[in-house]
Amino acid sequence: xxxxxxxxxxxxxxxxxxxxxxxxxxxxxxxxxxxRDQFAQMDTxxxxxxxxxxxxxxxxxxxxxxxxxxxxxxxxxxxxxIKEDQILVNQVVRSSCD
Amino acid sequence: xxxxxxxxxxxxxxxxxxxxEKIQAVAFWCDETEKNDSSxxxxxxxxxxxxxxxxxxxxxxxxxxxxxYDASVIGRLRKQGGHVFCKSKMDELGMGDTGLNTGTTxxxxxxxxxxxxxxxxGGSAALVASGCCPLALGTxxxxxxRQPASYTGTVGVKPTYGRISRYGILPYANSMDTVGxxxxxxxxxxxxxxxxxxxxxxxxxxxxxxxGSYHRSLDPSLAGKKIGIFHSxxxxxxxxxxxxxxDDLIHYLERKGAQLVDVDIDSxxxxxxxxxxxxxxxxxxxxxHACLDGLRYGSQPIADTVEQAVKQAxxxxxxxxxxxxxxxxxxxxxxxxxxDLFLKAQKIRRQIVQEYxxxxxxxxxxxxLSTPDIAPQIVDLDGSRMQIESLSNSHLKLDNLAGxxxxxxxxxxxxxxxxxxxxRSNRFQEQKMFDIAKAIENYTGLAGLTVEV
Numbered sequence: 001x002x003x004x005x006x007x008x009x010x011x012x013x014x015x016x017x018x019x020x021x022x023x024x025x026x027x028x029x030x031x032x033x034x035x036r037d038q039f040a041q042m043d044t045x046x047x048x049x050x051x052x053x054x055x056x057x058x059x060x061x062x063x064x065x066x067x068x069x070x071x072x073x074x075x076x077x078x079x080x081x082i083k084e085d086q087i088l089v090n091q092v093v094r095s096s097c098d
Numbered sequence: 099x100x101x102x103x104x105x106x107x108x109x110x111x112x113x114x115x116x117x118x119e120k121i122q123a124v125a126f127w128c129d130e131t132e133k134n135d136s137s138x139x140x141x142x143x144x145x146x147x148x149x150x151x152x153x154x155x156x157x158x159x160x161x162x163x164x165x166x167y168d169a170s171v172i173g174r175l176r177k178q179g180g181h182v183f184c185k186s187k188m189d190e191l192g193m194g195d196t197g198l199n200t201g202t203t204x205x206x207x208x209x210x211x212x213x214x215x216x217x218x219x220g221g222s223a224a225l226v227a228s229g230c231c232p233l234a235l236g237t238x239x240x241x242x243x244r245q246p247a248s249y250t251g252t253v254g255v256k257p258t259y260g261r262i263s264r265y266g267i268l269p270y271a272n273s274m275d276t277v278g279x280x281x282x283x284x285x286x287x288x289x290x291x292x293x294x295x296x297x298x299x300x301x302x303x304x305x306x307x308x309x310g311s312y313h314r315s316l317d318p319s320l321a322g323k324k325i326g327i328f329h330s331x332x333x334x335x336x337x338x339x340x341x342x343x344x345d346d347l348i349h350y351l352e353r354k355g356a357q358l359v360d361v362d363i364d365s366x367x368x369x370x371x372x373x374x375x376x377x378x379x380x381x382x383x384x385x386x387h388a389c390l391d392g393l394r395y396g397s398q399p400i401a402d403t404v405e406q407a408v409k410q411a412x413x414x415x416x417x418x419x420x421x422x423x424x425x426x427x428x429x430x431x432x433x434x435x436x437x438d439l440f441l442k443a444q445k446i447r448r449q450i451v452q453e454y455x456x457x458x459x460x461x462x463x464x465x466x467l468s469t470p471d472i473a474p475q476i477v478d479l480d481g482s483r484m485q486i487e488s489l490s491n492s493h494l495k496l497d498n499l500a501g502x503x504x505x506x507x508x509x510x511x512x513x514x515x516x517x518x519x520x521x522r523s524n525r526f527q528e529q530k531m532f533d534i535a536k537a538i539e540n541y542t543g544l545a546g547l548t549v550e551v
Contacts, residue, residue, distance in 0.1 A: 001429070009428045013384065014391075014405070015412040015421060025422050032426055032439075035373040039442040042370070042449070049444030050451060052273045053501025054260045054303050070166055078150070078166045090398045092407035 001029040099232045100546055101138050101286045110139065110230075114183065117228045117551045120211060122203045123221040126152045126185040137179045141225040141234035144185040145192060146277070147266035148172050151182070155268050156190040156201045156218075159415030162395040169266025170298045171235060171277055178293045183231065186221030190420050191387060192239055192270035194218050196479060197246070199419055204476065207249060208551045209515045213473040216246030219280070223250040226280040229548035233290055234280045239270045240375060241494035243278045244520060247506035249473035251516030251547050252280045253287045253535075258525050259501030260305035261291070263298035271382035274375075274498040283545035284536045287505065288312035291528060307526055315529055318537035321355030325534065326457070328466035329362040334490040335470055340517060343510035344467060347519070350541050361464065363453045370446055372492040375499060377443035380427030387424070390415070451500040458502065458524040463534045466493060468506040468518035494520060503528045507535050508544045516547075 006025055010017050017025070072085075081088035099105075118124045125144040128151060142148055145155040147165035149172075154160045172182065187200045197205035197220030205220045207213040208228040215224045219236030223246035226234045236243045238256040247254025255278045262277040269275055277294065281287045291312050298304045327348065335341055352358055392398065392411020399414075401407040416424070430439035458464060470490035497504040502525050506518035519538065523531040539545050 005429075006425060009425050009432075010421075013388075013412070013421075013424050013428055014409050015416060015424075016409065017421065018418075021418050021421060024418065025425055028422070032429065035377060036438055038370060038373055039438060039446065042366075042442070042446055044442060044445035044449070047445040047448055049441055050448035051444060052303070053451070053499065054305060074166060078164055080162070089394060092393050092398060092400055093404055094400055094402050 001026065001032070099229045099548060100283055101232045101281070101289060103232065105139075114230050117208075117225075117230055120551050121206045121208050121215075121224045121228060123187055123205050123215075123224040124184045125154060125156070125187045125200075125221065128182050128184055137181045138233065139183040139231045140175060140180045141184050141186045141222050141231050142172070142182050143188050143219050143222050143234070143236045145188060145237060145268040145270075146171065146235055147268075148182050148185065151185055153185065153268070154201065155192070156188045156199070157415065157417075157420070158201055159390045159392050159396045159412065161397070165266070167266065170263035170300060171294050172266070174294055174296070175235075180233070180293070184225070186219075186225055186234060188221055189218035190417050191268070191383070192218045192237060192242060193383065193420055193423055195241065195245055197221070197224075198476065198479070199417055201417070207473050207515070208549050209251065210473070212475055212477070213515065214249065214476055214479065216249040216473060218242040220246045223247055223252050223254065223280050226250070226252045226282060227549060228551045232281060232286060236278055236280060237267060237270070238276045238278050238498065239274050239379060240498055243280065244468055244494050244504060244506040244518070247280060248468035248518030248520075249516070251508040251518070251544070251549070252282060253284060253505060253507055254278065254280050254518075255287050255291065255505045256497060256503065257291060257295065257528055258503045260303055261295045261307075261503075261526075261528070263296070263301040263304050265298055265300035269382075269386045271379040272386060273378065273382060276498065276501075282547055284507070284532055284539045285313060285316065285545070287535075288316055288532045310529055312529055312532050316536050317533045318540055320351060320534070320537050323356045323462045323534060324460065325351060325356050325358050326361040326461040326464040327358060328464055328493065329360045330365060330368055331466040331490055331493045334488060335467055337471055337512070339512045340467060340471065340510070344519070347509065347538065347541065351538075354537070359461075361457050361461065363450075363457055367450045367453050368489050368493075371450060371489070371495055371499065372487045374443045374446050374450060375492070375495040377430050377439055378447065380423045381430050381440045382427070384424040384427030384431070447499050450496070454496050454500050454502070455524065458522070461523070462530045463521050463523045466520050467509070468494065468520040472512050472515035472517050497522055501525060503531055505531060505535060507538060507542075508547055509538075509542060
């Protein structure tokens with residue numbers, strides 16, 4: 001892993017890294033490489049990936065019946081700001097007038 | 099403190115504040131109007147939704163978030179007379195095993211304030227250990243209940259994956275996340291599973307299995323029970339104090355008629371438990387937390403574009419440690435790396451689990467020390483590094499990979515601090531686990547253990 005790959009991953013993950021954080025990730029990257037080496041030694045031909053530990057058990061999907069769970073008043077009570085009976089989300093994009 | 103202890107709510111409330119000043123385990127207090135002498139009080143890890151109470155999960159990215167609904171476990175708790183008195187502190191988003199990376203102050207071990215409490219459910223463990231409540235909810239993705247239970251002399255239970263609903267729980271690594279809890283004795287632990295377990299139509303991973311009357315069915319007889327000793331784990335325990343206390347227990351179990359057998363898994367699999375766990379956990383975490391954009395709560399920065407605002411919020415909202423785990427998780431999910439890392443880890447997981455279940459198949463329970471020592475001193479830790487952990491530190495993760503039940507029970511002392519014994523059984527065999535745990539608790543005499551802080 002090099003610096004440009006770290007910056008690319010951070011961009012995908014939508015955050016920035018300080019120089020100290022980049023150095024720390026670079027320092028510890030040998031950890032990931034050692035895992036890759038360990039994994040490479042294992043024969044996993046014809047082995048299905050295990051995506052959940054509940055896969056052996058019986059599941060029952062619920063019927064898709066919409067249920068009302070919250071009253072409008074409850075939702076508004078929890079909102080930081082309300083305007084005209086609706087939640088007012090904080091402005092996060094600077095407008096051209098700002 | 100036990101579930102059926104009579105309490106003086108006013109006196110208890112004073113104790114909560116006094117204790118928390120020292121151990122720093124509470125993230126948010128609940129409205130005091132809920133107090134009632136006839137109920138029992140419960141601390142809830144701050145990644146479990148409680149309607150109207152803040153939920154920050156130790157992360158600045160969730161600052162200001164208040165769920166508008168209860169997690170399913172909270173609904174079940176309320177039906178049985180349980181009252182939430184606080185949200186307990188935790189390592190950020192469940193990622194950590196020290197109780198130090200909480201977004202605010204560290205959580206301190208009630209037995210020795212210079213030591214860690216463990217994590218990520220460290221706040222819940224510390225509150226039960228210090229006699230603030232008889233029951234506290236936590237979650238366990240790697241060892242996040244059982245490791246702090248060992249460090250705090252509490253009973254920490256991680257049931258079978260699918261026993262308890264995860265609806266309303268902030269996910270970390272969804273294929274392994276398990277809701278569990280802390281108590282001070284096995285009787286309460288058995289009863290608590292009756293409270294929380296059951297099929298939930300809001301969580302399709304909950305399983306249709308008949309529930310147990312674990313508390314009434316507790317049977318501490320040992321004669322004829324087949325108990326495995328996890329050889330590879332125990333041979334790495336070098337501390338003579340811990341080793342002797344474990345050996346004394348084994349002799350006691352034999353004298354009582356249990357059949358003790360050394361059992362093991364090939365080291366080629368055991369050496370991969372930690373790498374497989376971390377590869378899967380980091381990948382699932384970076385995917386699960388992609389939705390945390392910091393726009394509706396969190397720092398809510400103002401920027402020129404939505405993308406810039408999200409980037410600013412996530413940059414300041416996550417700690418360096420969490421960002422590093424996300425980077426490694428995203429790296430293993432890159433198309434060119436998936437085959438060698440994430441997908442390979444999932445395949446090796448299946449191989450490890452098959453070996454582990456075969457080992458458990460023939461046993462009533464499997465024993466090993468939960469942790470190789472008592473809680474480390476805070477000054478001795480460097481939480482910024484990532485490394486492969488030794489088997490004695492990573493063996494608890496086997497139960498998260500396999501979904502098997504496992505608990506930590508206080509076993510003994512070193513330098514005035516407790517350490518725990520891990521008891522595990524096959525899937526849905528919690529009754530066997532509780533039965534043997536009760537027998538061992540009778541031997542140690544540590545039921546109801548708490549410490550004055």
